Amino acid sequence: MTMSRDEVFQKVQGVLVDALGVDEEEVTAEATLMGDLGAESIDFLDIVFRLEKAFGMKVPREELFPAEGLLNNPELISNGKLTAKGLAELREKVPHTDLTEFAKDPSISKIADLFTVNAIVNYVAGKVNAT
Amino acid sequence: MRWIWIDKFVEFESGRRAVAVKNVTAAEEHLHDHVPGFPVMPECLMIESMAQTAGILVGQAGDFQEKVVLAKISKAAFFDYVTPGDSLRIEAQIGTISPEAASTSGRITRGEQLIAEIDLIFSHIDRNLAGKRFPEENFVFTGAITSLLRDFALSGNPSGSRGRESGG
Numbered sequence: 515m516t517m518s519r520d521e522v523f524q525k526v527q528g529v530l531v532d533a534l535g536v537d538e539e540e541v542t543a544e545a546t547l548m549g550d551l552g553a554e555s556i557d558f559l560d561i562v563f564r565l566e567k568a569f570g571m572k573v574p575r576e577e578l579f580p581a582e583g584l585l586n587n588p589e590l591i592s593n594g595k596l597t598a599k600g601l602a603e604l605r606e607k608v609p610h611t612d613l614t615e616f617a618k619d620p621s622i623s624k625i626a627d628l629f630t631v632n633a634i635v636n637y638v639a640g641k642v643n644a645t
Numbered sequence: 646m647r648w649i650w651i652d653k654f655v656e657f658e659s660g661r662r663a664v665a666v667k668n669v670t671a672a673e674e675h676l677h678d679h680v681p682g683f684p685v686m687p688e689c690l691m692i693e694s695m696a697q698t699a700g701i702l703v704g705q706a707g708d709f710q711e712k713v714v715l716a717k718i719s720k721a722a723f724f725d726y727v728t729p730g731d732s733l734r735i736e737a738q739i740g741t742i743s744p745e746a747a748s749t750s751g752r753i754t755r756g757e758q759l760i761a762e763i764d765l766i767f768s769h770i771d772r773n774l775a776g777k778r779f780p781e782e783n784f785v786f787t788g789a790i791t792s793l794l795r796d797f798a799l800s801g802n803p804s805g806s807r808g809r810e811s812g813g
Contacts, residue, residue: 533719556716556746560766563741563748575745 522639526631529564533557547629561634569638578637580607581625596620610636649789650694651735654701657797662738663702665793667694671729686727688761691753692718695763699737699749701790703767705799706742709786712779716746716768723761731755740764745772 527541534551547553553561558579565573581604584590590600601620605613611633616624656664669676669686676684696715704713727733737751746768753761771779 556766556768559743559746559768560717560719560748563743563746563766566741 517639517642519635519639522642523631523635525568526565526635526638529561529568530631530634533560533564541631543630543632543635545631546627547631547634548626551631553629565634565638569642571641573638573641578634579629580604581628584625591622594622596622608633610640648693649697649793650690651697651793653793653795654698654797655734657702657705657794657799659799660706660739660742662736663698664737665694665698665735667733667735669727669729669731669733673729676729684729686731688721688723691723691727691733691761692721692763694733694735695737695751695753695761696765697790697793698735699739699751699765700767700785701793702737702739703742703747703749704786705794706739706747707769709783711769712771712783712785713747713767714770714785715765717766718763719748719766720750720762720764722763724759725755727755727760733760745769 523543527538530536530541530547530551531538534547534553534557536551540551545551547557547561558575562573562575562578565578584596584600584604584607587600590597590603596604601613601617604620608628611628611630613628616628651665651667654663654665656662671684673686675690676686679685679687700713700715704711707713732755734754735751736754737749740748740750742748746766748764748766750764751762752759753763
């Protein structure tokens with residue numbers, strides 16, 4: 515089954531409207547889940563469950579939100595920033611996220627900003643069209 | 646007062662769905678305080694009754710090994726008042742269950758009439774709060790729930806009682 519990016523976006527939008535209680539207009543491609551849409555950690559699980567249902571596929575949480583796991587590793591973080599090694603690891607884990615801007619100042623406080631609507635759409639589109 | 650808002654389970658299909666009943670009586674103090682002069686069951690307690698029904702369903706699916714706590718009310722819609730004399734049927738169904746959490750959907754009915762639709766998410770907290778420590782013992786599933794499941798022989802049932810099998 516192939517789906518256009520627009521189709522994927524619309525479904526993801528519906529999932530986020532239901533999971534986060536936000537308006538459709540707020541769910542833009544650039545919106546960040548935590549900053550703009552007010553998501554909390556339990557919402558990430560809710561989003562994962564709803565995506566699985568909407569697209570009929572398994573969505574491992576660490577695949578969709580992989581940066582969560584990096585934050586507890588002292589080897590990858592120094593002075594509140596990701597080290598070169600940390601950044602390399604993050605790149606490997608989030609091939610569906612654009613890290614160009616983030617790499618200029620890889621503060622861990624900004625990792626939350628990487629969870630955008632677009633990142634979810636990229637992930638789902640990649641997965642749906644690969645199968 | 647005991648914080649138990651269901652009377653007993655009447656159907657239990659492990660890992661799938663469960664139905665509990667709650668008989669509302671005028672002897673319940675709080676009914677008279679919520680809206681003076683109009684005894685009514687507070688809607689938040691209907692959510693709690695669903696959380697107990699669905700939470701025990703989720704807990705039993707993991708043999709009561711996980712600490713299952715209510716993490717999110719995804720949906721709560723109410724369609725009528727509940728007053729003394731009402732018999733409520735609280736039906737919960739597991740949507741998704743994973744090692745770290747579960748989602749459930751549920752309906753509360755009185756006879757044929759729909760009273761509420763309540764969808765919840767539960768967290769297995771030992772797996773979700775990195776670094777934070779909780780007591781070893783399972784403080785969620787204590788003896789208090791034993792009597793609710795008295796009619797069922799289920800794996801992990803803390804009572805170890807043996808009743809009739811689930812109708813499922």
